Amino acid sequence: MEHLIASYRKLLSETPTEFHRYMFDRINWRNRLLGIVGPRGIGKTTMMLQYIKEHLNPNETLYVTADDFYFSTHRLIDLADEFSKMGGKYLFIDEIHKHQEWARELKLIYDYHAELQIVFSGSSVLDITKGTTADLSRRAIVNHMQGLSWREYLQMFHHINLPVFTLDDILQQRVQLPEGFRPLPLFREYLHRGYYPFASDDDYGQRLLGTINKTLEVDIPQYAEMNAAMARKMKRLLVIISESVPFKPNMSTLGQVLGISRNNVADYLLFMEEAGLIAQLRDATGGIRGLGKVNKVYLDNTNLAYILGNTATDIGNIRESFFLNQMRVNHDVIVSPVSDFLIDDITFEVGGHKKGKKQIADITNSYVVKDDIEYAFGNIIPLWTFGLNY
Numbered sequence: 001m002e003h004l005i006a007s008y009r010k011l012l013s014e015t016p017t018e019f020h021r022y023m024f025d026r027i028n029w030r031n032r033l034l035g036i037v038g039p040r041g042i043g044k045t046t047m048m049l050q051y052i053k054e055h056l057n058p059n060e061t062l063y064v065t066a067d068d069f070y071f072s073t074h075r076l077i078d079l080a081d082e083f084s085k086m087g088g089k090y091l092f093i094d095e096i097h098k099h100q101e102w103a104r105e106l107k108l109i110y111d112y113h114a115e116l117q118i119v120f121s122g123s124s125v126l127d128i129t130k131g132t133t134a135d136l137s138r139r140a141i142v143n144h145m146q147g148l149s150w151r152e153y154l155q156m157f158h159h160i161n162l163p164v165f166t167l168d169d170i171l172q173q174r175v176q177l178p179e180g181f182r183p184l185p186l187f188r189e190y191l192h193r194g195y196y197p198f199a200s201d202d203d204y205g206q207r208l209l210g211t212i213n214k215t216l217e218v219d220i221p222q223y224a225e226m227n228a229a230m231a232r233k234m235k236r237l238l239v240i241i242s243e244s245v246p247f248k249p250n251m252s253t254l255g256q257v258l259g260i261s262r263n264n265v266a267d268y269l270l271f272m273e274e275a276g277l278i279a280q281l282r283d284a285t286g287g288i289r290g291l292g293k294v295n296k297v298y299l300d301n302t303n304l305a306y307i308l309g310n311t312a313t314d315i316g317n318i319r320e321s322f323f324l325n326q327m328r329v330n331h332d333v334i335v336s337p338v339s340d341f342l343i344d345d346i347t348f349e350v351g352g353h354k355k356g357k358k359q360i361a362d363i364t365n366s367y368v369v370k371d372d373i374e375y376a377f378g379n380i381i382p383l384w385t386f387g388l389n390y
Contacts, residue, residue: 001082004070008063015049019156021197022164022329022390023047023145029055031141033110033118038145039276039300040123040211040219043197047145048092048119061090066099076105080113090117097122097219103136110139124219125274146276147195147301149326150187150387157200158186165388167331167343171367173376175385183374187384191318195303195325208307212238212277220271233258234268241278242308246317247297269297276300279324283335295335301325319350319371319383329390338363350383 021043027034029051036044045065052061062083064070070079076099083091091109096102102120109118125144154160165175177183193199198207216238221231237258241247249269251262258265272278279300284292298321299305305321306313320340327333327343336342339349339360347366349359353373357380360366371383 033140035142036121042147044121063092065094066096080109093120096120097124149390153190153194170385191302195301
């Protein structure tokens, strides 16, 4: 226990508090059993430590990571028992999916220690979802988190503070920028390397590739009880997607190429979607587990598109990926039967600065979303403004 406390205090002292992720103020931190899930590397650990540092008594709080050597000989319930006897009130458990019996033990801690508030996080959406739907669904409040918006990127790396603009604000042209600020150069920078909080690292590309590999080789196989051969096929599927996006999946053809059944292809795509590697655009609402037919498959964010697509990266795909990635946080985004995207009853056609209105000319409540322009006019809206909605 002394080792855990020492590690926690060191991490707490080193945690910066100048910048908060968008989820910081959205989460109800008072829930007795609270989960924070999302892809690897998006800042969940820092956010938890920030909350402890700014809002809790550190002497009544303990932060641990479930892959600590301590847990090779101790259970989570053992830790909770000892921490409670020491007068502890707030227990934060990071990377909880790395502890084999995490779901069962969290249930026991919740049931046996009413005096404890537990916050847990997991880099793999898959394991957390599996566990909470089994034993914890009536107990845990789970919050899903994604990478940096363009607004957050501007604040974190360039100290440009902008408010959140709703979709209505954007469409009604209420977006205002600091005087003299030209958005397009930093927008291009964000598209290449701005989605993850480690964007300023010199080895950003290598770190991102490492994140992709760990997700494919560790997180998903662990969740799906998949052997190494199947994991390699899933990796090959991601390569196929990265070379073809936006990708209209033919499950039978993909199954033949990979040597698996069409049902397995659909499962692999869902695994990768939940793990934050791809995004599937459906023809009906319902979020990540929607029942609508998959119409297109994108890489999850533009940074993945550039790192995996290399010189073959298509700018049209980048624009559509950005729009889908940013808008899905607050809205159900589905395919439009006549254009690119539909949000509620609003149609969006996404393209470059030469994009015309012909495709949506006869559609009421429709907008052309253009890249490479700074200002909105009429029903033409700059693409970068949609990165300000969270």
